[in-house]
Amino acid sequence: MDVPEGRRPSLEHDDPPAASRRTSSILNPLSAVRDAMRRISSTERFPAASPARLIQNSNYGNLSEVPTNGGSDDAGMVTVDLNAPSTSRRVSRVRKSTAISPDQIRLEISQRAEELRTQGLSNPAFAEEEYDQDGQLADRMAPLPHFPSRDGAVAWRSQKISVGYDPRDVTPSAINYDDDGIRPTLDDLRRDLAAHGEDSVRQTGNERKLKRGTLGWIRGVWLWSVLNLWGVMLFLRIAWMNAQAGMGLFLVIVLMGTVIAVLTSLSTSAISTNGEVGLGGTYYMISRSLGPQFGAAIGVIFSIANAISVSLNIQGFADTVQGLLEDAHLSPFTTSALNDIRVISVVTLVLLTGFTFFGMEIASRLQLLFFTILMASIFNIVIGSIIPPNEEAQAKGFVGYSNALFRENFKPAFQDDANGRNSFMSVFGVFFPSVTGILAGTSITGDLKDPSGAIPKGTMTAIFFTSVSYIVIGWTTASVTLRHASGSVADLRAGNLTACHHDPYWAHDLSTLPDVCGKPDSPADCPCSYGSINFMEIMEIVGHFRPIILAGIFSATLSTALGCINFAPKIFQALCRDKIFPFIHIFGHGYTKNDEPYRAYALVMIIAVIFLMPSDLNFISNIVSNCFLMTYTLVNYATFDASYSNAPGWRPTFKYYNKWLSLATALACFVIMFALDWKSAVIVVGISVVLWLYVYYKNPNVNWGTSAQANTYKSALNDMHRLQRIEDHVKNYRPQVLVLTGLPCVRPALVYFANSITHGTGLLICGHVLVGESVKQRSVMASESYKWLRRRKLRAFYDYVAANSTAEGIRALIQTSGLGKLKPNILMMGFHRSWYNWSEVAMEEYTSALNEALDAKMGIALLYAKEGFDITTVVNFEKLVEDNTHEGNDQLKSAASADHVVPLELKPIEDPEVQARVRLAELFETGKKKHIVGEIHVWWLYDDGGLTLLIPHLLNRQSPWDKCKLKIFILAGQDPVAAKKEMLSLLEKFRIKADEVIPVDMEQPPGREQTQWFDRLIGGLREDGPTRNRKVSGLGVIRESEVREFGERTSKQIRLRELLLEHSSKSALTVVTMPLPKTNQSAIFYMASLHALTSDMPATLLIRGTQENVLTYYC
Known part of the structure; x- marks a missing residue:
């Protein structure tokens, strides 16, 4: 059917609003065809660049996509849902630049319908579109949900709609695991589709998408790693290291560095292949593996190390330039040669930093040019060593190959210099910065196309390639150069070339000459100014063509410096964006579409300039070495820790690593730090420890799924298993309290008091029973409750159950709370003065909770405070939470809201009663410097196993009760003096100090006043009472039979009340042995007692133990 142009629905909406996010009802195929299509394919796709040609397979209705233009589906795609109900079909458009008209789609569908008719299928019923009065296609049912992609577009290609169980189910896709907002929730899937319509469409938040770069493993990792491994030492220190350590030990030094680099690269490869590596490279891997403490420390250290490495390489470049200027008599152009080097270094630093503004693509091309020059320089050295040298080159120490020279230079000849005594470790310290480039690839992960695949391949091949090149260059140079030479052609012709330094192989006739050069007290005019140990530019002489060697020196130094200038700011940018340290987030800001950290570039420049001022390569290299060694230590330890945790999330695709080898490498790197230079090692370790401690105590609110978290779980699980095998013993008894608080923030005084008993050394669980529908956002309630507990430094757990009644919920908590031996052994509840306003059901549930606890062999404790505990009315709920945990001050209610959240702060308080409850909570709060002054009175009248005595003793040990005196009240019996003496002896055996023991007489009958008070209390509740304010039932009244049955017991309780009012009415806390509920006693009568x-x-505090010992006087 033709549709007016203005009324045709558009398929070009980039991101249609929810109200118009409706797809077209275009076709109604036969039910048989629909069933066949449903079995075969869930969607049908048409390339948007041109009409698609639909071909029919052997099965009915299987429509295959065949682009007529031969192109891919990248041009755009229209998805037709073939599994919608027969009353409706719909077509969805993926946002692309190329459109396909509805007429083209309609034509293809008509052709397909005709094909189906020709196959003998009866009653084709393709419905015409229906348009509403606004000219839009009208759906006959609610639209299928769509799930937005990260940039807001409909992600039908990544989020294919499944037809298995629910049309809103999505097939497995990487985007589901990259963004939590994409996958439909359980609530989405459980809701009725037609009933909720557009409500089933979920919108994601403003999620930042990690934009990957375009560099592969060769240009992105291998090239950068090789150029960083070929640092300033390649041409300026290799000959010196061979001269000092000898060719044999130089080989050992290179192999040591290679082994450390290889093992560290294995660890790096394991971490980098355990998921995608985000921006920040090495910092990202360590922080997400070991946690923010280690990550923050290494982020700062590694950034500083790269910044200092910039100084190291630019310093080498400036040394060479200054030497060329001096040869040309153009230096010093300032006050001294040293200042010339500083000026050249700063200018070079500014120019290199300018290159970084063009992005990594331009930098990579520049690095490719540097690599080509370096390869030419290496070949130039090898070729030059073969060509016989002239007299001038020989006079400077380049004498060509000979067996005698090889044997002499193979042995070490450590000599002192301006930096002090040289040794194997000092030479290794100079060489080690040459192998620090192994982390180059991890430092630019944001510019890599596939970091997980590129880092292992690029890093390992770069290490082996550069190690071989170092050995080749080092041995080639050492095989053709003397350690010492005067530089004079006349000395060469006279045979006195090495007379400046005694050399038995080259000056046999001069063996009587004193060995005076190369010593700390050598004369100023000592002619030993050339040779591999004195002349750092010896490779310029060995090379066949000096300009190529100079170009190689410039390339080696500038390429490494350029790399470090790129690495350090981006690592620091990632650290700043995590906002672990205050006041540095400004350096995390990025500019341009490439997110360049210009502010961090400026900071790196300042650090580099500071370390350029000493102009001493050896000094700078020691600091760089220890910074990188510290990084290597943590990288290896991170791999060990992640592997040792056996966490299911540790699944690196790189398998060629060993956790114990990683641990050994970490220890080796740490030891080498101090062997190289213990002073700089102490500084680096000290800075790392300070940063670690700062982050540890700051405890940033981040959750990165670290191996430390996995190890915590593993350790806790192992401890639980070990604890389960331990037999219970009275000496190891600990109060483990289940306190019914509801939301902890609603009854803080009750939580604080229970915490005073456990005080972090025993189990404390805040139980919450919600009657009615289960709160769907249970995790939010638990999360916010734990935040409230952590802010108040309370070591407690929160446990929540939903039940049909309070009794059922408490029973569930008693039976399920805890795990193994870590289960509650005391049930604590609040006791409210307004219990007589409760319903019969509430009263019965309260007493049944006590019986449930006793049946479970748990002690019971009821805390009474005249102020009460509930401060719900002043808690600042973002949305009201119906707190249905029964404490005795309100009826049970049902909560049906699914958006419950937990309060954080209090509203202004106007009610005097609530003010009193808040003050009580502040009084009971633990961990404060304030103390409760007064006395704790313990009425240990009946032996319940010692719990009545143990709890006040534990309270008295910690604030706020530690300043209170402890008084014990006991039954006097026939001989009060003997009873007191026996109790003092028992307390001494229990090692519990009491300030006073007071016997009381319970044998006397209660006075008339208190008897009448109790009669008035229960008068209106008795079965034959004059006032009937309750329904006559087994639960609502006190039966006369039980009044007679429990008359003697009630009389003693009234007598105990007299004594309590007489002795303890002014105490800070009174602890009384609780009378047990009897099976034939009504709930209301027990509550009255x-x-x-x-x-x-x-x-x-009314308390009762389980009649089992919790105290012992045996050792």
Whole structure:
């Protein structure tokens, strides 16, 4: 059917609004055809560049996509859902620049319908489109949901709609794991599609997409690593190292550095292939493996190391330039040659930094040019060593190959210089910066196309390639040069070339000459100014064509400096963006589309200039070596730690590593730090420790899934298994409290008091029972509750259950809370003065909770405070949470909201009662310097195993109760003096110090006043009472039979009330042995008896043990 141009639906919406995000109802195929299509294919695709040609396979309805232009589907795609209900089909458009008209789609569908008719399929019923009054296609059902891609476009290509269980299910795709907002939630899938319509479409937030670069493993990793490994030492120090250590030990030095580099690269490859590596390279890997503490320390150290390495290489370049200027009599152009080097270095630094503004693509091309020059320089040295030298070159120490020279230079000849005594380790320290380029590839992960694949291949091949080149260049140079030479052609002709330094192989006739040069006290006019140990530019003489060698020196130094200038700012940028350290986030800002950290570039320049001022390569190299060694230590340890944790998330695709070898390499790197230069090692380690401690105590709110977290779980699990094998013993008894608080922030005083008992050394669980529908955002409630606990430094757990009743929920908590031996052994609840306002059901549930605990062999504790505990009315809920944990002050309610969140702070308080509860919470809060002054009275009247005595003793050990006196009240019996003496003896055996023991007489009958008070309390609740304010039922009234049955017991409780009011009405805390509930005693009568022990009293703890010992006086 033809559609008016203005009424045709557009397929070109880049990101249509929710209201118009409806797809077209275009065709209604036969039910048989629809079923066949559903079995075979879920979607049908048409390239948008031109109409697609649909071909029919052997199965009915299988439509294959065949682009008529031979192109790929990159031009755009239209997706037709073949599994929509028969009343509707829809076509969705993926946002692309090329469009396909609805008429073309309609034509293809009509052709396909005709083909189906010719196959004998009856009753084709393709419906016409229906348009609403606005000219838009009208759907006959709610649209299928779509899930936005990271840039806001509909991601039908990545998020194919499945037809297996639910049309909103998505097939496995990488984007689901890259962005949590893409995959539909359980609530989305469980909701009725037609009922919710557009509500099923979920929008993602503003997620930053990691834009990958275009560099492969050769240009992105291998080339940068090779050029960084070919640093300033390649032409300026290789000959000197051979002269000092000899060819044999030089080989050992190179192999040592290679082994460390290879083993560290194995560890780096393992980490880098365990998922995608984000921006920041080495910092990112360590911080996400070991946590922010190690990551922050190494991020700073590694950034500084790269910044100093810039100084090291530019210094080498400036030395060479200054030497050329001096040869041309153009230096010094300032006050001294040293200042010339500084000026050249700073100018070079500014120019190199300018190159970084063009991005990594231009820098990589420049590095390719440097590599070509360096390869030409290496070949030039090899070729030059073969060509016989002239007299001038021989006078400067280049004498060509000979067996005698090889044997002499193979042995070490360490000599002192201005930096002090040289040794194997000092030479190794000079060489080691040459192998620090192995992390070059990891430092520019944001510019790599495939970091996980490129880093292992590029790094390992670069190490072997450069190690071979160092050995070749070093041995070639050492085989043709003397250690010492005067530089005079006349001395060469006279045979006195090495007379400046005694050499038995080259001056046999001069063996009587004193060996005076090369010593700390050598004369100023000593002629030993040439030779490999004195003349650092000896390779310029060995090379066949000197300009190529000079170009090689410039390329080696500038390429490495350029790399470090790129690496250091980007590493530091990633560190700043994590906002672990304050005040440095400004350096994380990026500019241009390439996100260049210009501010970090400026900071690196300042650091580089500072280290350019000493103008001493050996001094700078020691600092660089230890910074990189510290980085290597943590990289290797990170691999060991991640592998040792056996976490399911540790799945590196690179398998050629060993966790124990990584640990050994980490230890070796740490030892080498101090062997090289213990002073700089102490500085580097000290800075790292300070940074680690800062981040540790700051405890940034990040969750990176580190190996430390995995090890914590592993350690806890192993400890739980070990604990399970340990037999219970009274000496190891610890109170493990399940306190029914609801949300912890709602009853803080109750939480604080329970924490005073466990005080971080025992298990504390805050139980929350919600009656009614389960809160769907349970994880949010738990997360916010733990935040509240952590802010108050409370070592407690939060456990939540949803149940049909409070009793059922408490029963579930008692049975399921804890794990193994870490299960609660005490149930604590609050006891409220308004219990008589409860319903019969609430009262029965309260007493049944006590019985459930006793049945589970748990002690029970009820805390009473006249102020109460609930501060719900002043808690600043973002959305009100119905707190249904029963504490005795309100009825149970049902919460149906799915958007519950947990409060963080308090609202302004106007209610005096709530103000009193808040003050009580502040009084009970642990960890404060303030203390409660007063007395703790313990009424240990009946032996329950010692729990009544142990709990106040534990309270008395910690703040805020540690300043209180402890008084023990006991039954006097027939002989009060003997009873007191026996109790003092028992306390001494228990090693519990009491300030006073007071016997009391419980045998006397209660006075008339308190008896009448209790009669008034229960008068209106009795079965035959004059006032009937409750329904007559087994739960709602106190039966006369139980009044008679428990008359004697009630009389003693009234007598105990008299004694409590007499002795403990002014105490800070009163602890009383709780009477147990009886099976034939009504809940209301039992609550009345508890009320008699707490009414008109200060804070009172009613407690009862399990009749099993929790105290012992045996060793």
